[in-house]
Amino acid sequence: MSPVASLIAVEVAYPGRGTVLGPFDLALTEGEIVALVGSSGCGKSTALRLLAGLEQPTAGTVTRTPERGQTAVVFQAPTLMPWADARTNVALPLELAGMAKAKAHDQAQEALKAVGLEHAIGSKPAQLSGGMAMRVSLARALVTRPRLLLLDEPFAALDEITRRNLADDIHRLWDQTRPAVVFVTHNVEEAAYMAQRVVVMSANPGKIAGQTIIDAPLPRPLGFRTSEVFRNAAEDVSHDLAKAMGHVQ
Amino acid sequence: MSRTLETLAPILLVAVLLGLWEAACRLTGVPAYFLPAPSAVAAAMAQDWALLLGSAWKTLSTALLALAFASLTACSLALIISTNRLLEKAVQPLAVALQVTPVVAIAPQVVIWAGLAHPDRAIISLAVIVAFFPIFSGALTGLKSTDPDLERLFDLYGATRWQRLLRLRIPSATPFVLEGHKVAGGLAVIGAVVAEFVAGSGGSQGLAWRILESSNRLQTAKTFAAVIVLSLMGALLHAVLQASEQAILRRFRGR
Numbered sequence A: 001m002s003p004v005a006s007l008i009a010v011e012v013a014y015p016g017r018g019t020v021l022g023p024f025d026l027a028l029t030e031g032e033i034v035a036l037v038g039s040s041g042c043g044k045s046t047a048l049r050l051l052a053g054l055e056q057p058t059a060g061t062v063t064r065t066p067e068r069g070q071t072a073v074v075f076q077a078p079t080l081m082p083w084a085d086a087r088t089n090v091a092l093p094l095e096l097a098g099m100a101k102a103k104a105h106d107q108a109q110e111a112l113k114a115v116g117l118e119h120a121i122g123s124k125p126a127q128l129s130g131g132m133a134m135r136v137s138l139a140r141a142l143v144t145r146p147r148l149l150l151l152d153e154p155f156a157a158l159d160e161i162t163r164r165n166l167a168d169d170i171h172r173l174w175d176q177t178r179p180a181v182v183f184v185t186h187n188v189e190e191a192a193y194m195a196q197r198v199v200v201m202s203a204n205p206g207k208i209a210g211q212t213i214i215d216a217p218l219p220r221p222l223g224f225r226t227s228e229v230f231r232n233a234a235e236d237v238s239h240d241l242a243k244a245m246g247h248v249q
Numbered sequence B: 001m002s003r004t005l006e007t008l009a010p011i012l013l014v015a016v017l018l019g020l021w022e023a024a025c026r027l028t029g030v031p032a033y034f035l036p037a038p039s040a041v042a043a044a045m046a047q048d049w050a051l052l053l054g055s056a057w058k059t060l061s062t063a064l065l066a067l068a069f070a071s072l073t074a075c076s077l078a079l080i081i082s083t084n085r086l087l088e089k090a091v092q093p094l095a096v097a098l099q100v101t102p103v104v105a106i107a108p109q110v111v112i113w114a115g116l117a118h119p120d121r122a123i124i125s126l127a128v129i130v131a132f133f134p135i136f137s138g139a140l141t142g143l144k145s146t147d148p149d150l151e152r153l154f155d156l157y158g159a160t161r162w163q164r165l166l167r168l169r170i171p172s173a174t175p176f177v178l179e180g181h182k183v184a185g186g187l188a189v190i191g192a193v194v195a196e197f198v199a200g201s202g203g204s205q206g207l208a209w210r211i212l213e214s215s216n217r218l219q220t221a222k223t224f225a226a227v228i229v230l231s232l233m234g235a236l237l238h239a240v241l242q243a244s245e246q247a248i249l250r251r252f253r254g255r
């Protein structure tokens, strides 16, 4: 199967900063969830921007099959427009694509319902908790039914309980349309829980240090966090990470 | 209890200071043209209140008109300039130079340009000039202070320049523009007063003219009365602008 998007021997260099990423390869197949794990500044967000088509590599090739509007990004912060209510925020991608306001708002309302926020449709970002704001951000990403969903440390600012709930919500929503997903995190357990494949990156410049395949159903069954499969996977990822940081030969 | 005290404290302080001032004037017998007693100032205010209010309205309406005009020109100019980096770079040094030039320094020339027969035109022009810059730089800063991730989102969804301006840049600039108007309101009053002083012809009978006229005649109590009305008016305008800024921001952010 041809990949939804791929990075082939890409390198990214910034003026005055040198090469921050690469050579780096990553191919996403239809409907898979890949987690990208690595220390802060190792180039995870840069790789994501390449996949989103927001930035061009200095060297190498990026292939992308999603058309305009079929790629969605969720950032570490909810990145909502503070002056607009939840529904208007979620309707933004549709309205930018030229959809009539009434129709866009209807679909936004549906998307908000899907993330459990039908009661907060008219609330502005300042009136929402961190977890709720992140759900709005997720609804905005999903409202266009993207084929490629890029999540850049979406849980970084949230508490443990909220993270776990959101993790299951993302799996449930993913299951409806099965987009290819890249989930960036620096938390090993979170990566092992979220993804079918965990790619660990080393830093300076960012390269692939190891990969773990997690052969378990998605969405995760109840009690998955205490299962043997999960613990082994987390251990493998942990090992790759230690190697990436130069702690193990 | 402590809240009441906090509100009462400044009033109490003013009362005590006024009392000391009154006592000092009476005890030392200092001449009224040098330092009038508070009671004399109050008497001057009571006697001239209609005149003072008329003059205050004259100055205030000039400042408000200038604020409206400055707002219109500063916002439109900032919008145009923000769309072009080169234009912005070109304008910036000039804007800074004009902004730091004291209004008193250019006032005499503006009075001449406006025509000595039309002090009103000079006064409003000078008030517009000083009110222009805070709004202009606020709008320009605001238009460029968008969240970079939101900008990326607009890139991702292929937003047009027009969509980006209307749906992202202008709303992002709103708090900065409001702040600019608050500062500009105070400056417009200062600009109007300075210009009235420079024009100084009596052709425009704002508060500055009341001050000039009375101090030329050594009617110091009247001078004090006019100064007090001027500061009260400034404080009132500031309070109104501050309250409107906050009310608009609350609506804007939903809290």
Ligand SMILES: Nc1ncnc2c1ncn2[C@@H]1O[C@H](COP(=O)(O)OP(=O)(O)O)[C@@H](O)[C@H]1O
Pocket: A014, A015, A017, A020, A038, A039, A040, A041, A042, A043, A044, A045, A046, A047
């Ligand atoms: N526009 C840029 N200019 C210069 N350096 C950058 C730029 N963007 C990112 N970097 C640098 O590239 C490195 C990788 O950044 P990033 O991809 O954001 O890392 P991560 O998301 O893994 O924390 C960092 O050291 C960062 O400082």
Ligand SMILES: [Mg+2]
Pocket: A044, A045, A046, A152
């Ligand atoms: Mg990052």
